[in-house]
Amino acid sequence: MNKVKKIISVLGLSVVLLFTGAANAEIKIGVIDVMSVLQQMPQRETVGKALDKEFEARAKTLQQEEKKANDAAARLKKDGLTLSSSEKTKLNKTISDFENKAKAFSNDYRKRETEEASKLLTKIQEAVKKIVEEEKYDLILKAEATLSASDAVDITNKVLEKVKN
Template identity: 35%
Template sequence: MKKIVFAFLVSLLMLPTMASAETKVGVIDTNYIMTKTPEREAIQQTLSKEFKGRKGQLEREFKKLEEDRTNYMSNAKTMSATQRTTTERDLKKRSSDFKLKEEAYKEDFKRRTQEEMKKLGKKLQQAVDAVAKRGGYDLLVDRRAVPYIGPGVQDVSEQVLQELSK
């Protein structure tokens, strides 16, 4: 994605020198492509399976912690000072441990998501390159990077999507 934006910016700098030559320009909508590609759904399913166990464990721990907090709040008045102190410390420790586990889970999930999206981004770049070469395009720009696109500029998003699904 960054390569596409970088290429676009470089091409803007070169635009005056390219103006004298016939330049074939096309546009792609990477948001559209990313939402329509079947690989995105496969990535979501893979990550869901990969993290299902940890997520379930966290949910069970949270539920148990909340139940124990509720029980403590209900029974605190009938407990001795020592029991209250011990229970409060235990709940605070478990809460702190839970927060650490939850943060680790979120970081791991984010890291794995980024890894998978990076792989998909490489495939997208290859598909864009293939469509550009096959179509004889000198420049393909992302729709989001350009404030205006004239009617004469062809949108090749569907072609890239088809290339990506091969």
């Protein structure tokens, strides 16, 4: 029985010493506000302009079709009881076609926006990796995941400077 107690004591002491050593080692932690960096990146404005240009023709066409759809809806509301069934069907089709095109446009725009945002996030990740290597950080946390952090550990501006270059 004494041997078991000695083994447990030795193991317990080893664990305590292990954790004491880890507690004495300095851990360098950084916090980054990714959304802030994303919002302030100069590339973000360039991407926005490129997307607007890419979708400009479709947006203009959609605006024209929106006017037709609004006119059709107004006519249905005003004259709905007196219109023939084929005329109602035609007006409903105009409205439905516009809604489908608007939905497709919105989905396509969002998809492209997500693709471009992903590229920007990759640049942010690369900047963070460089800072981690250069300044020997052990842990980087997203600001959204922390309850509180001092300005001393905030590396948001450092990352922003890296992505600007």
